[in-house]
Amino acid sequence: MALVTIENILQLEGFQNAKVVAGAAGMHLMVNNAMLMEVPDIFPYVEKNNLLITTLFPVYEDEKAMEELIPRLSELGVSGICIKPFRYIGGIPERMKEQADALSFPVIELPKEANLSGLVTEILEISLKKHMDVLNFRNNVHDRLMGLFLEGREIPELLQSLADICQSEAVLLDASYKVLHRSGEACNPCYTFTGTPERGVLKVHLGEKLLSEEDYILHPIRAGARLFGYLLLLKENGKSDSLQVAAEEASLLIASVYFKNYAVMEKERSFQDSFIRDILQGKVTSPMETINKARYFGWNMEFPQVILVLKIFDGDEKKKKTYYEEVMDEKIIDGVLERELRLTGKKFKYVYLDDSIVIFINTIFLEKREEALKNAAEKLLQMKKTEMRLGIGISEEALSILELPSSYRQAKMTLEIGSLLKENSFTSSYRDYEMFSLLREMKDKVLLEAFVEKKLGRLLLHEKTHSGDLLKTLQVLLEENLNAKNAAKRLFIHYNTMRHRIEKLKELGVELEQGFSLGELVFAYYAYIWQEAEKSRELKEDL
Structure with a gap:
């Protein structure tokens, strides 16, 4: 089955003595149909891939119409024009030929004896045959493939x-x-x-x-x-x-x-997500039954397990949803974990849960576990190019099903803390912030809030109505052990600007001196970060 082109048309019996006089570069153009030009205003009636057949009678006395005919037909996607001169025009005008050559628009001169209606009929017959060939071929493809489809x-x-x-x-x-x-x-x-x-x-x-x-x-x-x-x-x-x-x-x-x-996968995924949500909410009644049920979802739930939570922190909801869907549907996470951690698909499981992707990883055979998990988390951040800000929180190991809810909270808490401390995409491990586990165990939260207020209250009040530069400056200074020069480099500001900010911090009651007071300041700052992360987590849980 081949395309019907201008070149093919010239092989038809009625076109034996026809000749191409211009636009030969367009001989490959496809022809679906043919029509006679019987009215001056032909343009509303022509269709793409038509071949126009005419004596030019409707326009031969209109100089403007003759000038516009070839460019307009080419613009409308007409494949070419067949002109029978001699009766109304002595020959095809040179201007038409020039236009046709410039546009690669074939102009075919028909002999005196040409029967225009007969030519149209010939083209319609070959077009109809081609159309029937296409339908037959389509049916053949459909029948063969549908038969296989119905066989499963x-x-x-x-x-x-x-x-x-x-x-x-x-x-x-x-x-x-x-x-x-x-x-x-x-x-x-x-x-x-x-x-x-x-x-x-x-x-x-x-x-x-x-x-x-x-x-x-x-x-x-x-x-x-x-x-x-x-x-x-x-x-x-x-x-x-x-x-x-x-x-x-x-x-x-x-x-x-x-x-x-x-559709089947989505149904299974819905059951799986509900199953995992129950585990993370501590609704397990029989650990052994739960482990057996996990196998139904292709998951060997062996321990210890570490939980990673991947979350997008900016971008509109549509972009976030598209990212999550593509990462999961295209099994990009599988590729990263199989390559970086040498794990088979049954050794990990991931689900979309509460606007994040929760990943369970069996770490029993991982060497240098912490380093390997951080490296895999970094690769997960890079697995799909995006301008959105991503974060991954990594929990401590859970040694049994009953410890998974706690590990999930650790990963989420670590994620929230990382989002407060880091500006770009990041990975954050619960082990990196052991101080927060101590803060979590404190019974007297009122006492802790009073301590933060005493050490940072004036600064926090100031930052509510200002840019937030001073709080970020304090963070970097603490991370650089009060080395103002290094802190200025990290913040991309002039050293004099850093000195000015340090003076402002001191004015707001922040004690930037080495010694015991520095230890109190570090504790107060991270207590504040922990409080903000807790507020954020509780707010999301309420929603």
């Missing part, structure tokens, strides 16, 4: 069958252009993709060869507004239109397979 065959088999029908390699990609499946031999050259079509810079390499857009068909696989991925068919032996039809039909069927699997 999986996507790799559907893909191979499509490749066999089209005699072309078929490749299935996810929404990030990662190759999921491909037909043919596994030893064939690899595909690599850079950029995206949305940005107009998608580059496709097959091995070392850079493919042009003429080398392949790329069709999205969608179900409603949801994009599951793409289907790529490699053009071989000059085929193109048949591949486009096959890609459209196969994409619809693959989308239905995805959607069916997705």
